[in-house]
Amino acid sequence: xxxxxxxxxxxxxxxxHLPLKRCLSFNGWSKDTNSTMTKVETxxxxxxxxxxxxxxxRALLSDELSxxxxxxxxxxxxxxxxxxxxxxxxxxxxxxxxxxxxxxxxFAKSIAQHKSASLNLNEIYNSQRTxxxxxxxxxTAFLVHRGLTGVDTLMKQDSNNSRSExxxxxxxxxxxxxxxxxNACVALSELRNSKVVNMMSSSIADMSHxxxxxxxxxxxxxxxxxxILPTSRKDWEDAIFLSQGSLISNACLSAVELAxxxxxxxxxxSSFGKNLILAQQxxxxxxxxxxxxxxTNNNGNFNHYSTExxxxxxxxxxxxxxxxxxxxxxxxxxxxxxxxLVMKQKLSSEVSKQNSVLEECEEICRHHRDSALSALNVLPxxxxxxxxxxxxxxxxxx
Amino acid sequence: xxxxxxxxxxxxxxxxxxxxxxxxxxxxxxDMSHLHSDIKKILHTNVKPxxxxxxxxxDGNGKHFRPKVVSxxxxxxxxxxxxxxxVSENQRKISLIAEMIHVGSLIHDDVVDxxxxxxxxxxxxxxxxxxxxxxxxxxxxxxASKLLSSIGNPEITIIISQIxxxxxRGSFLQCVYKQDNKDQFKHYLKKTYKKTAxxxxxxxxxxxxxxxxxxEVIEAxxxxxxxxxxxxxxxxxxxxFVASSKTLGKPSVADLKLGLATAPVLFACDKHPDLHSLIxxxxxxxxxxEWALEAVYNSSALEETRLLAEQYCKDARxxxxxxxxxxxxxxxxxxxxxxxxxxx
Numbered sequence: 001x002x003x004x005x006x007x008x009x010x011x012x013x014x015x016x017h018l019p020l021k022r023c024l025s026f027n028g029w030s031k032d033t034n035s036t037m038t039k040v041e042t043x044x045x046x047x048x049x050x051x052x053x054x055x056x057x058r059a060l061l062s063d064e065l066s067x068x069x070x071x072x073x074x075x076x077x078x079x080x081x082x083x084x085x086x087x088x089x090x091x092x093x094x095x096x097x098x099x100x101x102x103x104x105x106x107f108a109k110s111i112a113q114h115k116s117a118s119l120n121l122n123e124i125y126n127s128q129r130t131x132x133x134x135x136x137x138x139x140t141a142f143l144v145h146r147g148l149t150g151v152d153t154l155m156k157q158d159s160n161n162s163r164s165e166x167x168x169x170x171x172x173x174x175x176x177x178x179x180x181x182x183n184a185c186v187a188l189s190e191l192r193n194s195k196v197v198n199m200m201s202s203s204i205a206d207m208s209h210x211x212x213x214x215x216x217x218x219x220x221x222x223x224x225x226x227x228i229l230p231t232s233r234k235d236w237e238d239a240i241f242l243s244q245g246s247l248i249s250n251a252c253l254s255a256v257e258l259a260x261x262x263x264x265x266x267x268x269x270s271s272f273g274k275n276l277i278l279a280q281q282x283x284x285x286x287x288x289x290x291x292x293x294x295x296t297n298n299n300g301n302f303n304h305y306s307t308e309x310x311x312x313x314x315x316x317x318x319x320x321x322x323x324x325x326x327x328x329x330x331x332x333x334x335x336x337x338x339x340x341l342v343m344k345q346k347l348s349s350e351v352s353k354q355n356s357v358l359e360e361c362e363e364i365c366r367h368h369r370d371s372a373l374s375a376l377n378v379l380p381x382x383x384x385x386x387x388x389x390x391x392x393x394x395x396x397x398x
Numbered sequence: 399x400x401x402x403x404x405x406x407x408x409x410x411x412x413x414x415x416x417x418x419x420x421x422x423x424x425x426x427x428x429d430m431s432h433l434h435s436d437i438k439k440i441l442h443t444n445v446k447p448x449x450x451x452x453x454x455x456x457d458g459n460g461k462h463f464r465p466k467v468v469s470x471x472x473x474x475x476x477x478x479x480x481x482x483x484x485v486s487e488n489q490r491k492i493s494l495i496a497e498m499i500h501v502g503s504l505i506h507d508d509v510v511d512x513x514x515x516x517x518x519x520x521x522x523x524x525x526x527x528x529x530x531x532x533x534x535x536x537x538x539x540x541x542a543s544k545l546l547s548s549i550g551n552p553e554i555t556i557i558i559s560q561i562x563x564x565x566x567r568g569s570f571l572q573c574v575y576k577q578d579n580k581d582q583f584k585h586y587l588k589k590t591y592k593k594t595a596x597x598x599x600x601x602x603x604x605x606x607x608x609x610x611x612x613x614e615v616i617e618a619x620x621x622x623x624x625x626x627x628x629x630x631x632x633x634x635x636x637x638x639f640v641a642s643s644k645t646l647g648k649p650s651v652a653d654l655k656l657g658l659a660t661a662p663v664l665f666a667c668d669k670h671p672d673l674h675s676l677i678x679x680x681x682x683x684x685x686x687x688e689w690a691l692e693a694v695y696n697s698s699a700l701e702e703t704r705l706l707a708e709q710y711c712k713d714a715r716x717x718x719x720x721x722x723x724x725x726x727x728x729x730x731x732x733x734x735x736x737x738x739x740x741x742x
């Protein structure tokens with residue numbers, strides 16, 4: 001896929017309905033789809049000498065997933081969330097999804113430039129390429145598993161949904177996600193490095209763990225589960241680290257491990273991964289909450305995703321107002337479907353009134369961005385390092 | 399119908415609970431007592447909903463069939479190699495991993511099959527929703543993988559990772575049917591190996607590798623595990639047709655209701671070729687399940703399934719012929735009978 005095609009597809013996203021866009025912004029990086037980002041990423045790909053869109057191709061082209069595609073065809077006319085996920089993976093592979101693999105490759109390339117690196121100077125070792133691939137596989141697997149919503153919930157959301165079709169969709173979502181994870185697992189074992197197996201398995205456990213603190217989609221916020229949501233900066237950072245930071249952080253650490261760097265860059269790797277994710281999430285959260293007014297969709301006022309309640313500005317406000325009890329003010333029970341929903345509009349206007357909170361978010365974003373950038377300073381200078389810095393700045397720019 | 403079912407119970411499963419004094423629990427597996435509490439320690443988390451759900455099946459109940467086989471095979475191989483007979487720390491880790499991968503896959507299976515009952519209680523997905531259940535499964539298997547890495551042996555990691563791949567590919571095989579009748583049986587056996595036997599076989603292989611460099615020993619352990627695993631699943635599929643929901647912890651003919659054609663149905667096809675079209679449409683029309691059930695009872699299908707299971711048990715015993723006589727060997731030999739004659 002060349003840049004022009006890529007851009008036209010990304011441009012087309014603006015016309016798509018809100019849930020799809022939301023799904024894509026969940027993919028991690030902010031929904032900012034301007035050409036700067038595309039340029040930064042293409043340059044980065046040139047440095048690693050490898051188009052990252054090919055990273056998970058091996059798994060995507062397997063017999064198993066083509067069987068899934070066949071079943072998915074039956075679902076095309078339905079509103080099963082797996083379709084949105086699949087669309088996200090295919091259409092957006094250039095932009096959103098493969099970014100994690102790209103970062104791992106850049107990181108690997110950068111440490112390979114170090115004097116003490118073993119023989120293959122300037123080479124991205126095969127093992128590190130495998131690492132990038134399996135990082136993507138894990139990330140994609142979780143996207144697919146998140147596309148799962150209880151059949152009952154789906155039926156409530158839209159009475160046109162047929163039960164058997166929704167059931168088929170869920171079945172496919174579980175199996176394809178498992179398939180991607182199994183592929184990652186085998187690739188991981190073939191690296192023949194137990195430390196790396198430990199780190200990457202930890203990140204899978206962390207992501208599953210994080211899901212229980214930050215329920216991503218579908219499940220309507222149960223008033224009793226509000227107490228699990230983060231209500232302080234520290235809680236928020238911990239939760240984001242589990243659900244997103246752990247993967248990048250452990251992948252970068254693994255890249256160091258595979259380069260036999262004796263832990264020289266280990267601290268830099270985990271600090272960079274963690275802070276990059278926190279900075280970009282802080283940015284994404286600010287945009288998500290303040291932009292709600294601009295996206296006046298037909299049911300833009302309310303949505304069934306509970307994540308707005310864990311967006312950084314909301315978390316900071318909750319902290320000021322006495323914790324999770326305050327969050328209850330923004331949960332509403334729909335009379336028709338009897339599901340609890342988040343009052344996004346009310347949340348958004350509450351946040352907009354509090355300039356100090358947004359300033360605090362800005363400060364948190366800046367703090368993590370600077371920490372990520374200073375972690376990178378430990379790496380040997382070179383275009384890979386500069387590219388990582390540029391990516392960091394682009395992801396966290398307002 | 400009820401009468402026919404009872405008849406078959408007594409014919410093919412002469413060893414009901416009462417007549418089977420030596421079940422799985424009769425071998426004095428002292429190292430099994432802490433199995434579930436150890437797993438719970440590994441899975442511990444402060445997030446309450448996850449904590450409740452991930453330790454839900456590790457409640458000390460269940461047959462512990464897999465860890466028991468793994469532990470006996472460990473002792474057998476250790477004894478054979480003349481090293482300390484006791485199960486080593488790493489071998490014990492394999493037992494834990496076997497149970498964790500097994501439970502993780504069960505949790506996902508129940509989501510895929512929309513099953514509400516498991517091991518006589520409500521399934522995880524019934525309690526906390528499909529979405530959460532999938533994450534619980536991922537969490538359990540990821541922790542198994544972490545435990546695996548702590549063994550620090552790349553060969554072992556490769557062997558165990560193969561299991562995860564096999565289980566997932568087995569699930570895919572279950573979704574697809576082959577047209578040809580001969581192929582169908584082959585397909586069924588392949589699915590059964592990947593979904594069930596691979597776990598036992600490769601765990602046996604792993605503990606053998608941890609104990610010995612002798613390829614014959616490793617291969618024998620693998621063959622024993624593979625064959626007893628196949629027999630285990632065949633009997634499971636057989637029990638689906640005869641056991642009441644009380645003894646199996648899940649409703650009878652559950653497989654048929656899910657649209658799955660297992661060995662008894664495939665054997666019944668020989669006598670009732672009409673069954674073929676029912677298999678292809680996954681028993682989804684009214685009366686299909688009853689008709690298939692009737693066809694199974696009106697043929698020698700259950701007998702043939704049992705014979706096939708017996709054959710696998712025989713092969714499992716054969717795999718052990720290279721080992722000297724010992725209490726462990728005797729226990730493993732007897733275990734094949736327990737598998738064959740179990741009623742739950």
